[in-house]
Amino acid sequence: MTNLTTDLLEAASRKLCEIRGQDADEYVQYRHPEGYAVCVKRKRWASAAEEINKFLEIVAALDSIQNSDLQSLKNLDLNNQAI
Numbered sequence: 001m002t003n004l005t006t007d008l009l010e011a012a013s014r015k016l017c018e019i020r021g022q023d024a025d026e027y028v029q030y031r032h033p034e035g036y037a038v039c040v041k042r043k044r045w046a047s048a049a050e051e052i053n054k055f056l057e058i059v060a061a062l063d064s065i066q067n068s069d070l071q072s073l074k075n076l077d078l079n080n081q082a083i
Contacts, residue, residue: 004052013048024048 004012017024024045032038
């Protein structure tokens, strides 16, 4: 998985907010991450940063599957396979 530095992640998050027409520094209420019946306030770019991290995890999972499938094909001896 691609690991972004804190500064790069914040910059990308702020850019994502800009693309969406959102104020990155606006405080927004979110449900508590542990599921408690309370809300927490944080800047919008912090949520965008979470989205970016989750997206990078998904990309890493897809890459992993594609790489393992390619390796399986490389290991497959087509001359000995029944058609």
